[in-house]
Amino acid sequence: MPDTVRKVFVSLLVAGTVLAGVPSRSKAADTPDAALIERGGYLATAADCVACHTKPGGKPFAGGLKIATPMGDIVSTNITPDPEHGIGAYTEEDFEKSVRHGIRKDGSYLYPAMPYVSYSGLTDGDVKALYAWFMHAVKPVAETPPQTSLSFPASVRTAMAGWNMLANHNQAETGDSASFDKMRRGRYLANALEHCGTCHTPRNFILSEKQDQYLGGGPLDGWYAPNITSSKTSGIGDWSEDDLVRYLQTGAVSGRSQAAGPMAEAVEHSTSHLTDADLHAIAAYILQVSPYDEDTAHKPRDSFGEATVQPDIRRGDLTRIDDVTAFKGGAVYGANCAACHGDDGAGARNKYVPSLFANSVVGASRPDNLIMTVLYGVHRTVGKTEAFMPGFDGGSDVQRLSDGEVADVVNYVMAQYGSGNPHVTADQVKTFHKK
Amino acid sequence: MSSEQTLSADVVIVGSGVAGSSIANELARAGISVIVLEAGPRVDRQHFVENFRNLENKPSYQGPFPAVPWARHPPNQMTPNEYLHTTGPDAEAYQQVYLRMMGGTTWHWAGCAWRYLPSDFELRSRYGQGRDWALKYDDLEPFYYQAEVMMGVCGPDPAKEDLGSPRKQPYPMDALPISYAAQQFRKLISEKTPLRVVHEPQARNTRPYDNRPTCEGHNNCMPICPIGAMYNGSYSVYHAEAAGAQFVPNAVVYKIERDDANKRVTAVHYFDPDKGSHRVTGKYFVIAAHCIETAKLLLVSADDKSPDGVANSSGHVGRNMMDHTGVQVTFISGDEALWPGRGPLETNVIDNFRDGDWRSERGAYLVHMVDDNQVDLATSLAISKGYVGKELEEQIRYLASHTVRLFSHNEGLADPENRLTLSKTYKDILGIPHPEVYYKLPEYTVKSCDHTRGLFKDLIGLMHGRDEQWTPGYFPQDHPAGSTIMGVDPKDSVVDGECRTHDHENLFIASSSVFSSVGTGNITLTVAALALRVADTLKKELTHA
Numbered sequence: 001m002p003d004t005v006r007k008v009f010v011s012l013l014v015a016g017t018v019l020a021g022v023p024s025r026s027k028a029a030d031t032p033d034a035a036l037i038e039r040g041g042y043l044a045t046a047a048d049c050v051a052c053h054t055k056p057g058g059k060p061f062a063g064g065l066k067i068a069t070p071m072g073d074i075v076s077t078n079i080t081p082d083p084e085h086g087i088g089a090y091t092e093e094d095f096e097k098s099v100r101h102g103i104r105k106d107g108s109y110l111y112p113a114m115p116y117v118s119y120s121g122l123t124d125g126d127v128k129a130l131y132a133w134f135m136h137a138v139k140p141v142a143e144t145p146p147q148t149s150l151s152f153p154a155s156v157r158t159a160m161a162g163w164n165m166l167a168n169h170n171q172a173e174t175g176d177s178a179s180f181d182k183m184r185r186g187r188y189l190a191n192a193l194e195h196c197g198t199c200h201t202p203r204n205f206i207l208s209e210k211q212d213q214y215l216g217g218g219p220l221d222g223w224y225a226p227n228i229t230s231s232k233t234s235g236i237g238d239w240s241e242d243d244l245v246r247y248l249q250t251g252a253v254s255g256r257s258q259a260a261g262p263m264a265e266a267v268e269h270s271t272s273h274l275t276d277a278d279l280h281a282i283a284a285y286i287l288q289v290s291p292y293d294e295d296t297a298h299k300p301r302d303s304f305g306e307a308t309v310q311p312d313i314r315r316g317d318l319t320r321i322d323d324v325t326a327f328k329g330g331a332v333y334g335a336n337c338a339a340c341h342g343d344d345g346a347g348a349r350n351k352y353v354p355s356l357f358a359n360s361v362v363g364a365s366r367p368d369n370l371i372m373t374v375l376y377g378v379h380r381t382v383g384k385t386e387a388f389m390p391g392f393d394g395g396s397d398v399q400r401l402s403d404g405e406v407a408d409v410v411n412y413v414m415a416q417y418g419s420g421n422p423h424v425t426a427d428q429v430k431t432f433h434k435k
Numbered sequence: 436m437s438s439e440q441t442l443s444a445d446v447v448i449v450g451s452g453v454a455g456s457s458i459a460n461e462l463a464r465a466g467i468s469v470i471v472l473e474a475g476p477r478v479d480r481q482h483f484v485e486n487f488r489n490l491e492n493k494p495s496y497q498g499p500f501p502a503v504p505w506a507r508h509p510p511n512q513m514t515p516n517e518y519l520h521t522t523g524p525d526a527e528a529y530q531q532v533y534l535r536m537m538g539g540t541t542w543h544w545a546g547c548a549w550r551y552l553p554s555d556f557e558l559r560s561r562y563g564q565g566r567d568w569a570l571k572y573d574d575l576e577p578f579y580y581q582a583e584v585m586m587g588v589c590g591p592d593p594a595k596e597d598l599g600s601p602r603k604q605p606y607p608m609d610a611l612p613i614s615y616a617a618q619q620f621r622k623l624i625s626e627k628t629p630l631r632v633v634h635e636p637q638a639r640n641t642r643p644y645d646n647r648p649t650c651e652g653h654n655n656c657m658p659i660c661p662i663g664a665m666y667n668g669s670y671s672v673y674h675a676e677a678a679g680a681q682f683v684p685n686a687v688v689y690k691i692e693r694d695d696a697n698k699r700v701t702a703v704h705y706f707d708p709d710k711g712s713h714r715v716t717g718k719y720f721v722i723a724a725h726c727i728e729t730a731k732l733l734l735v736s737a738d739d740k741s742p743d744g745v746a747n748s749s750g751h752v753g754r755n756m757m758d759h760t761g762v763q764v765t766f767i768s769g770d771e772a773l774w775p776g777r778g779p780l781e782t783n784v785i786d787n788f789r790d791g792d793w794r795s796e797r798g799a800y801l802v803h804m805v806d807d808n809q810v811d812l813a814t815s816l817a818i819s820k821g822y823v824g825k826e827l828e829e830q831i832r833y834l835a836s837h838t839v840r841l842f843s844h845n846e847g848l849a850d851p852e853n854r855l856t857l858s859k860t861y862k863d864i865l866g867i868p869h870p871e872v873y874y875k876l877p878e879y880t881v882k883s884c885d886h887t888r889g890l891f892k893d894l895i896g897l898m899h900g901r902d903e904q905w906t907p908g909y910f911p912q913d914h915p916a917g918s919t920i921m922g923v924d925p926k927d928s929v930v931d932g933e934c935r936t937h938d939h940e941n942l943f944i945a946s947s948s949v950f951s952s953v954g955t956g957n958i959t960l961t962v963a964a965l966a967l968r969v970a971d972t973l974k975k976e977l978t979h980a
Contacts, residue, residue: 317489331485339653389648390648397663
């Protein structure tokens with residue numbers, strides 16, 4: 001389930017003030033041609049605008065998603081073409097300035113949770129197409145999300161001007177992006193639109209992406225967006241282009257990995273809707289990104305473990321119904337995981353339930369994503385396939401595990417099928433709970 | 436011993452099963468204060484799954500749930516039994532099991548979520564048998580749907596497969612896929628008989644629903660769904676708690692206190708496991724404690740003002756005990772292998788005998804083709820035939836893949852002589868008497884069972900069956916009903932059409948105990964629908980007060 005509050009990462013903040021009071025101005029008088037609008041819609045999907053600009057259960061692009069930061073909740077804005085509540089009063093120039101440069105119509109600076117640093121790479125033609133689509137195909141919504149109010153100094157928008165000067169920007173691409181060759185198209189999609197680096201590239205002390213570790217992995221609201229460079233030990237250097245295309249299309253590749261949390265949303269809303277040619281372009285580009293080898297990893301995340309053989313011939317004593325004593329590792333696994341993932345860890349035969357060995361989440365050196373998966377489960381809908389695993393946190397209807405039991409089962413699963421026992425403690429698990 | 440603190444709420448509910456917890460959820464969401472008193476403890480799934488894995492007798496669906504001493508439930512279906520004492524000519528046919536713990540007996544049901552037929556509510560006026568309810572199908576229809584949404588019920592497209600209970604909305608989820616065994620069985624029935632096999636409506640996820648996963652066909656719905664794909668009352672408990680309802684475990688209610696006029700209930704009293712006594716006051720009270728325990732509690736509460744028990748001016752509390760008596764046979768099909776045991780336990784039903792003019796003579800029934808794993812039966816059969824070594828292995832494989840199990844739900848009938856009373860011999864550790872039930876199968880039900888046997892024999896013949904094993908006599912289906920029967924006349928019934936007791940204006944009963952007839956479909960969905968209707972009544976009265 002999407003959360004009403006989504007933490008992105010420290011102080012990447014989104015424009016949160018209301019556009020009320022801006023003099024109303026009618027939309028561009030001429031309706032652009034249908035092809036341009038359609039292209040804009042595809043680009044908006046590739047840029048995954050909907051992910052942040054729609055709250056759970058809310059109207060598309062009407063904003064209202066809360067993004068928690070240490071300085072307070074910030075709220076995404078309404079970017080429907082409603083002239084009062086949305087961006088209906090924006091000219092194409094206004095739109096261009098906010099999308100590529102992070103400057104609002106009123107001249108104030110956006111907070112860079114709006115990935116304008118990535119979008120600065122968009123071609124003029126694609127900005128035009130996006131504008132056409134937002135103005136003519138998105139339904140106006142007359143709703144104003146709650147105003148963002150942050151504590152000092154983040155409340156001072158002009159402070160962002162300084163950040164803007166320091167942060168690295170993409171150089172705007174030129175020409176018709178549709179005519180780019182495969183590698184250029186892939187780079188364009190990955191950087192200017194999908195903004196992969198926003199999550200997968202670690203950040204420096206001013207929270208700008210560290211370009212020398214491009215796609216080298218970074219933390220993300222409890223989850224960890226892993227190293228997806230071509231490193232043979234730490235990245236996805238062992239994946240084929242087809243593997244990566246399938247992953248972006250469906251969110252799961254048996255024997256490699258499966259998407260949960262924010263990546264599941266990116267697959268649902270964005271990458272699963274891209275054309276095969278574009279996915280191949282992205283995959284080809286990503287797979288040639290310079291390797292970033294981490295000291296802690298010595299072989300690929302998806303190369304660990306094997307099926308276990310342990311025939312179940314238990315004949316133990318039964319416990320009384322009021323005995324709810326905490327279980328230890330193997331017992332937590334047996335009673336909560338084995339029904340779906342198998343006594344042997346191999347998952348379902350059709351791989352609707354993935355195997356735990358040869359699985360990037362279990363083979364990662366960091367237990368973060370396994371902890372998050374146990375706590376919050378998986379829910380990913382792509383086409384007609386709805387991948388679902390229940391969470392086991394304190395709000396679960398299936399089984400509520402204690403932090404100690406979660407730690408135990410994570411340690412057990414990683415020792416049995418993954419990169420080795422990470423010795424997670426109950427206190428560590430506690431830090432992963434959503435506030 | 437008495438506690439200092441008195442608990443109090445707008446509505447006090449006794450029992451946290453599907454009925455009690457769903458009422459609590461509805462009321463709490465409407466901002467009404469609720470306390471639910473549950474005799475048994477808080478429990479969790481993983482310990483039951485672990486118990487099931489350790490259990491030697493896998494089909495024993497009461498097995499993984501060893502009771503606590505202050506809230507015992509029947510340990511099994513054997514007669515004599517350590518808790519539920521049955522007597523009379525058909526004592527063994529009333530050896531019901533149920534669970535006393537947070538969430539109730541739906542921890543180990545099979546998820547069958549039938550609506551009753553309109554005719555089930557009008558048995559007396561349509562067929563001159565048994566009793567009419569004090570409500571009609573149409574009164575319950577919206578609440579049936581509400582219950583289906585709450586539990587997450589999957590079922591067939593009504594346009595393709597009309598199950599006889601008119602629907603205003605489709606099922607919340609698509610019907611289950613049909614297992615291989617069921618496909619074979621369906622084919623046979625449709626090709627060689629005038630009968631039909633329908634999709635059984637099931638409170639089981641055929642897609643992720645209510646934050647719970649899709650059914651994977653583990654085939655052990657009873658005793659425990661290992662993944663939470665099947666509804667049980669614990670989800671409603673969690674939802675009600677999230678909405679602000681207070682649940683008190685290990686609270687064994689033993690007394691229902693009334694005002695001087697004996698018109699209104701003022702409090703209920705419960706024992707904790709150490710027999711400390713506590714008093715809980717409220718504006719309204721709902722007894723939702725399972726058919727057996729509800730009647731027991733009303734009888735236990737007898738005092739000078741109500742010497743025969745609370746709500747019992749009619750003398751009908753504990754009478755009219757009904758069930759879906761079962762006929763059961765397993766046999767080895769002489770046709771192609773069926774490979775039963777893949778998918779949920781109960782998904783396919785012959786429903787041709789759920790209704791007909793013949794109900795003026797004999798009871799209705801439905802037939803389950805039970806899709807359970809037959810390796811244990813096949814193994815004992817192969818061993819009894821003297822096979823050893825490799826031949827034994829082959830025989831087990833052959834028999835397990837060719838076994839067919841059929842059982843029926845045969846309609847019981849309200850008969851005041853079939854009666855629950857308090858045991859004079861047995862008491863639990865709190866001093867509360869055990870329940871005792873006298874049971875003699877109504878002729879109406881016996882005739883129905885005879886008809887079923889005839890049908891089963893025909894089906895065995897059609898499938899070239901051998902090695903028939905008939906369960907001796909009649910067996911209980913754990914669908915007890917009738918102990919606080921509903922009716923228009925306070926002289927011969929306990930509750931009215933709203934499930935309000937005739938005797939006490941603020942006392943409701945939400946249980947199969949109010950059923951005036953028992954029909955053929957599993958009782959749980961009707962229990963839930965009645966409970967949601969009680970919640971609706973309470974909401975109206977409390978918000979207008």
